[in-house]
Amino acid sequence: MNLPLSNIRVLDVSQVMAGPFCCMLLGDMGADVIKVEPPGVGDQTRAAMGFRLKGSDSGGFLALNRNKRSIELDLKSDAGREAFYELVKTADVLVENNRPGVVQRLGIDYPTLKQINPRLVYASISGFGQTGPWALRPGFDLIAQAMAGVMSVMGHPDAPPVKSSVPVADLGAGLFAAYGILSALLGRQQTGQGQHVDASLFETAMGLSVWETAEYWGTGRLPVPIGSANRMSAPYQAVRAGDRYFVIGAANQKLWNLLCGLIERPDLAADPRFATNVDRIKNRDALIVELEASFAARTADEWVAVLLEAGIPAGPILDYAEALSSEQAVARNMVLRVEHPVEGEVNVLGFPVKLHGTPQQVRRAPPLLGQHTGEILAECGLDEAAVQALRKRGAFGAAKGEQA
Numbered sequence: 001m002n003l004p005l006s007n008i009r010v011l012d013v014s015q016v017m018a019g020p021f022c023c024m025l026l027g028d029m030g031a032d033v034i035k036v037e038p039p040g041v042g043d044q045t046r047a048a049m050g051f052r053l054k055g056s057d058s059g060g061f062l063a064l065n066r067n068k069r070s071i072e073l074d075l076k077s078d079a080g081r082e083a084f085y086e087l088v089k090t091a092d093v094l095v096e097n098n099r100p101g102v103v104q105r106l107g108i109d110y111p112t113l114k115q116i117n118p119r120l121v122y123a124s125i126s127g128f129g130q131t132g133p134w135a136l137r138p139g140f141d142l143i144a145q146a147m148a149g150v151m152s153v154m155g156h157p158d159a160p161p162v163k164s165s166v167p168v169a170d171l172g173a174g175l176f177a178a179y180g181i182l183s184a185l186l187g188r189q190q191t192g193q194g195q196h197v198d199a200s201l202f203e204t205a206m207g208l209s210v211w212e213t214a215e216y217w218g219t220g221r222l223p224v225p226i227g228s229a230n231r232m233s234a235p236y237q238a239v240r241a242g243d244r245y246f247v248i249g250a251a252n253q254k255l256w257n258l259l260c261g262l263i264e265r266p267d268l269a270a271d272p273r274f275a276t277n278v279d280r281i282k283n284r285d286a287l288i289v290e291l292e293a294s295f296a297a298r299t300a301d302e303w304v305a306v307l308l309e310a311g312i313p314a315g316p317i318l319d320y321a322e323a324l325s326s327e328q329a330v331a332r333n334m335v336l337r338v339e340h341p342v343e344g345e346v347n348v349l350g351f352p353v354k355l356h357g358t359p360q361q362v363r364r365a366p367p368l369l370g371q372h373t374g375e376i377l378a379e380c381g382l383d384e385a386a387v388q389a390l391r392k393r394g395a396f397g398a399a400k401g402e403q404a
Contacts (some may be wrong), residue, residue: 002358003029003355003360004358005026005029005030005031006030006031008026008030008032008093008185009031009032009034009091009092009093010026010027010031010033010091010092010093010094010095011034011036011087011088011091011093011094011095012033012034012035012036012095013094013095013096013108014095014096014097015043015044015097016043016044016045016048016097016170017045017141017170017171017174018125018173018174018177018199018201019095019096019097019174019177020035020043020045020065020174021064021171021174021175022125022173022174022175022177022178022181023035023068023095024064024065024066024067024068025174025178026093026178026181027066027068027364028360029355029360030360031067031093032069033067033068033069034068034069034070034071034087034091034372034376035065035068035069035367036075036087037070037071037072037073037370038072038073038074038075039072039073039396039398040369040398042072042369042370043061043065045058045060045061045064045065046058046061046369048061053343054342054343054344055340055342055343055368057342057343057366057368061366062340062343062346062348062366063348063349066338066348066364066366067362067363067364068364068366068367069364069367069371069372069375069376070367070368070370070372070373071087071370071372071373071376071377072370072373072396072397073395074395074396075106075107076106077393077394077395078393079390079393079394079395080394080395080396081107081108082390082395083380083382083390084108085113086381086382087376087380088113088116088117088120089116089380090379090380091117092119092120092121092185092194093120093123093181094113094121094122094123095123095125095177095181096108096122096123096124096125097124097125097126098126099136099138099139100124100130100135101136103124110124114194117194118193118194119192119193120194121184121185121188121195121197122194122196122197123177123196123197123199124198124199125173125174125177125199125200125201126139126199126200126201127139127144127200127202128200128202128203129198129199129200129202129203130196130198134147134202139200139201139202140201141163141167141168141169141170142163144169144170144201144202144204144205145164145169146161146163147202148169148203148204148206148209149206149209149212150163150164150168150169150205150208151163152223152224152225153212153223153224153225153226154225155225155227156225156226156227157224157225157226157227159225168204168205168208169202170201172201172204172205172207172208173199173201173204176199176203176204177197180197181197184197211223211230211231211232212231214231226284228247229284230251231281232281233249233251233252233277233280233281234277234281234287235249235250235259235280235288236248236249236250237288238317239288239291239295240292240295241295241298241302241303242295242296242298242299243299243300244299244300244317245300245317246300246301246303246314246315246316246317247315247316248307248312248313249313249314250313251277252277255311255312255313256274256277256280258311258312259307259312262306262307262310262312263291263294263295264294265290268290268291273286273287274287300317301316304316332350332354333350333351334349334350334352335347335350336349336350336362338365338366340365340366341365341368341371346365348362370396374387377390
């Protein structure tokens, strides 16, 4: 059964995380994703991270590039651009994550490619967007988290600044770009025209700051770090049991009253400091001290079982080994095995959203550099003689034994 995007061709002219993640999501939904890579070196992530498996590609590259094909093209050469323009004629979507100005210098910017293919949906992912006084600044997840306000609320009060270890700006920008691309493709059905989609790490990090901006605008106070707690309700955070921490979410008045009865603390229910959710947020530190005094009587696993049975949301804090092997992750197929031409069988994360009518699958392993160059060019109508002519002119980089 055809996947929803099986009739869509995507040119992935991006590297590292945000762009490749966006294109992988599109590939998972059936799109034919062609990863256009610099000859010889490819995506920077192929050589990133401090570990390898069997081959030369890093685990990070394998994690972000399934369901893609790879072609090597030197976009700095006239021949490489000629071949690329042939690809553009066949494409529905292009994704790039260069700093603004780079694609103009390469001759692969949206106004140029629009002349070749007016139906092209062209997505740019950058640090700060295509316009504005910060547009030319380098874009990294760390920088975006810092400058969008996210780092100002991370961690604990009076502790050094920390960022989210999960790169929310990078991955979120990939998600927002995919959302923009799909919206533009739907719009194209009405107009027949593509358009430029402009996503940024900065706006992603800021756009995800829903509670924090609501607090700032609603109270005039700057949000501060609150550890694992929640700005809108309490208790809703990690708490200490007799052996270790677990998490609890008694996030409304019904659950709060139920919790007080369960731990046999009617004094907390009657305490004016904790009478309403607003009171509990205001007196959160004192509240957690009281709760942890009661939670110390049992282990975290015991409390989680008791709380869940009573209908109070709670859960253990799992490391990745525990989370990936959990019965829920197994039931939801969140660890998949894919056969790689060099690595053999490798683990990849499963699909975080399921389409039950047209279920996704890993159709292609993460590609080797340039693995599909010949077949992709043939699909563009270039015969072997034309490919060899492009090769001699440097479209695919310097040939072996030649100077680059």
